Amino acid sequence: MVVQSTAEAITYPAVGAELDIEGVSHAFDIDGATLPVLDNVNLAIAPGEFVALLGPSGCGKSTLLRLVAGLEKPRSGSLREDEVRISGPHPSRVVVFQDPTLFPWRSVWDNVALGLEAQGILKTQRHRVDAVIELVGLSSFRNAYPHQLSGGMAQRVALARALVNDPKILVLDEPLGKLDSLTRIAMQAELVALWQRKGFTTLLVTHDVEEALVLANRVIVLSDRPARIKADIAIARPYPRHRGDPYLADLRKQILGLLGLEATW
Amino acid sequence: MSTYSVSDTTAAAAPRAALTFSHLSGSYGVGLAASLAWLAFGLSCLYWPDLGDWSRTGSLGIGAIVIAAFILFGTLSVDYLGSAGQALRKRAPWLLAFGAFVTLWEVATAKFAWLPLPFFPPPQSILEVYTDDLPKLLDSVFASIKLQLGGYIIGATVGFVTGVSIGWSQKIGYWVHPVLRFIGPLPATAWLPIAFFTFPSSWSASTFLIALATGFPVTVLTWSGVASVSSAYYDVARTLGAKPSFLVLKVAIPAALPHVFVGLFMGLGSSFAVLVVAEMIGVKAGLGWYLQWAQGWAAYANMYAALIVMSLLCSGAITLLFRTRDRLLVWQKGVVKW
Numbered sequence: 285m286v287v288q289s290t291a292e293a294i295t296y297p298a299v300g301a302e303l304d305i306e307g308v309s310h311a312f313d314i315d316g317a318t319l320p321v322l323d324n325v326n327l328a329i330a331p332g333e334f335v336a337l338l339g340p341s342g343c344g345k346s347t348l349l350r351l352v353a354g355l356e357k358p359r360s361g362s363l364r365e366d367e368v369r370i371s372g373p374h375p376s377r378v379v380v381f382q383d384p385t386l387f388p389w390r391s392v393w394d395n396v397a398l399g400l401e402a403q404g405i406l407k408t409q410r411h412r413v414d415a416v417i418e419l420v421g422l423s424s425f426r427n428a429y430p431h432q433l434s435g436g437m438a439q440r441v442a443l444a445r446a447l448v449n450d451p452k453i454l455v456l457d458e459p460l461g462k463l464d465s466l467t468r469i470a471m472q473a474e475l476v477a478l479w480q481r482k483g484f485t486t487l488l489v490t491h492d493v494e495e496a497l498v499l500a501n502r503v504i505v506l507s508d509r510p511a512r513i514k515a516d517i518a519i520a521r522p523y524p525r526h527r528g529d530p531y532l533a534d535l536r537k538q539i540l541g542l543l544g545l546e547a548t549w
Numbered sequence: 550m551s552t553y554s555v556s557d558t559t560a561a562a563a564p565r566a567a568l569t570f571s572h573l574s575g576s577y578g579v580g581l582a583a584s585l586a587w588l589a590f591g592l593s594c595l596y597w598p599d600l601g602d603w604s605r606t607g608s609l610g611i612g613a614i615v616i617a618a619f620i621l622f623g624t625l626s627v628d629y630l631g632s633a634g635q636a637l638r639k640r641a642p643w644l645l646a647f648g649a650f651v652t653l654w655e656v657a658t659a660k661f662a663w664l665p666l667p668f669f670p671p672p673q674s675i676l677e678v679y680t681d682d683l684p685k686l687l688d689s690v691f692a693s694i695k696l697q698l699g700g701y702i703i704g705a706t707v708g709f710v711t712g713v714s715i716g717w718s719q720k721i722g723y724w725v726h727p728v729l730r731f732i733g734p735l736p737a738t739a740w741l742p743i744a745f746f747t748f749p750s751s752w753s754a755s756t757f758l759i760a761l762a763t764g765f766p767v768t769v770l771t772w773s774g775v776a777s778v779s780s781a782y783y784d785v786a787r788t789l790g791a792k793p794s795f796l797v798l799k800v801a802i803p804a805a806l807p808h809v810f811v812g813l814f815m816g817l818g819s820s821f822a823v824l825v826v827a828e829m830i831g832v833k834a835g836l837g838w839y840l841q842w843a844q845g846w847a848a849y850a851n852m853y854a855a856l857i858v859m860s861l862l863c864s865g866a867i868t869l870l871f872r873t874r875d876r877l878l879v880w881q882k883g884v885v886k887w
């Protein structure tokens with residue numbers, strides 16, 4: 285495993301995949317009416333990049349992630365992973381949803397093992413499950429059931445369940461949204477460390493501007509529904525980042541303005 | 550899971566040697582009273598002469614006194630008996646109530662005939678059935694268990710598979726749905742006359758009916774269980790690389806299992822009813838048939854004896870199902886206790 289120095293966030297290990305979103309539009313039919321949700325979204329993400337998606341609630345962020353995951357097909361446009369068109373779900377693109385959605389009938393270990401079991405490689409790869417549970421610090425809870433976990437622990441299990449597959453693209457849909465602020469800050473740090481260590485491409489949806497600025501090296505601001513890309517902001521700051529960094533504070537003001545929230549600053 | 554009551558803690562905290570008044574009225578009192586009740590039962594058997602001709606009165610009386618002695622011994626040495634002592638203490642109120650009840654029953658039937666006699670047989674006549682008519686009763690028990698088990702397993706299996714199929718596949722649902730709707734609510738016993746004609750044997754007909762009575766609730770609840778599984782679970786599994794077979798076997802079925810067990814419980818209840826009716830009408834064996842036969846001879850003691858066995862069997866079956874469920878569904882918080 286390659287441990288990167290903090291300043292080195294611009295060169296990436298070869299684990300991450302490239303993600304191309306090209307002219308993607310999507311809509312839902314509700315009661316006979318068509319609800320446009322994504323409007324010609326174009327986004328090219330380099331291997332190993334950490335991209336944060338910001339946008340008003342209900343604008344279509346989760347929908348975009350579902351398209352990336354291959355859980356749905358876009359009405360028009362195309363998505364490609366390493367130049368290969370995405371036509372369905374694949375364990376190289378794993379999603380961590382806002383709710384941990386652990387399987388309540390499975391213990392922590394069995395939940396984490398889900399992906400390997402589904403792919404039929406669990407028998408020879410059991411050590412990967414142990415290792416990733418260790419990584420998220422839940423070794424003493426490996427036999428616990430989900431209802432015995434706190435919210436933060438459950439979300440860590442969900443993260444471990446994704447990481448055990450060694451994804452090339454990690455898709456995160458407000459994974460820390462429901463956690464208390466202390467747990468959230470701790471998990472943000474863990475996330476950055478993991479990303480730096482593993483080098484996967486990360487696509488993170490968040491409603492927390494500060495979170496985006498602390499974690500990502502690129503922030504995409506989306507418009508109201510139907511979502512269009514309003515701004516694409518590179519954040520060239522080394523990790524670990526500090527919340528009080530005046531550069532980030534400035535960006536935060538700028539982004540809040542893009543989201544129509546200057547008044548709250 | 551353990552019951553931990555205030556009286557337990559006080560009894561444990563108090564010095565053992567001193568048999569204080571609070572001991573007598575508290576943890577020991579009920580046990581002693583239960584022992585007395587059983588002693589009273591025994592003495593009531595032995596003291597007054599029987600109004601009828603029953604051969605087991607003496608043994609019953611002695612048996613009751615032995616039970617009384619056991620309760621007394623158990624109560625006094627409860628602290629040294631470990632879990633058995635705890636079990637006895639927990640059940641002492643029931644032992645008391647039951648002892649009082651059989652005493653009253655004994656006196657009201659065999660001794661003073663306050664209740665009309667042939668219809669309300671005394672305890673010794675029921676004991677007589679268990680000792681003197683044992684082979685026939687056992688035959689009936691085995692016949693009932695065999696019939697019930699066969700029908701129930703078939704019905705539960707078919708119902709489960711059908712429920713999963715229609716919960717999963719709309720195409721299968723399209724065909725099975727209307728059939729289920731049309732035939733399902735019909736009480737299985739309504740098929741009795743036809744079934745006994747069309748099936749090669751009354752045994753196969755009854756098996757079919759028991760399976761039918763079991764299958765309907767199992768199908769409906771399995772189906773609704775599978776249909777109500779949150780799509781978020783499927784999304785998670787699919788992004789992790791799950792194939793359709795994995796989605797069915799490892800997502801849909803485990804998620805639906807609590808529903809399936811509700812169906813299994815309902816099916817068990819309704820299949821008992823079918824079993825008894827089928828045995829009374831068509832199958833010349835089993836406890837239902839034994840009841841029918843006893844009624845024909847106005848052998849009321851035999852009917853009560855068979856009823857008691859039947860209720861023990863039914864409650865045993867339910868207990869077994871609850872145990873199975875609690876094992877399979879340990880992950881559920883606060884599952885209902887039986």
Ligand SMILES: Nc1ncnc2c1ncn2[C@@H]1O[C@H](COP(=O)(O)OP(=O)(O)O)[C@@H](O)[C@H]1O
Nearest residue numbers: 312313314321340341342343344345346347348
């Ligand atoms: N399966 C669906 N069917 C119909 N409408 C949907 C569906 N999923 C999302 N929508 C609608 O699409 C819009 C965008 O949803 P979503 O992508 O979840 O927004 P968010 O940016 O908050 O994640 C919302 O208005 C929502 O109502």
Ligand SMILES: [Mg+2]
Nearest residue numbers: 345346347457
């Ligand atoms: Mg969302």
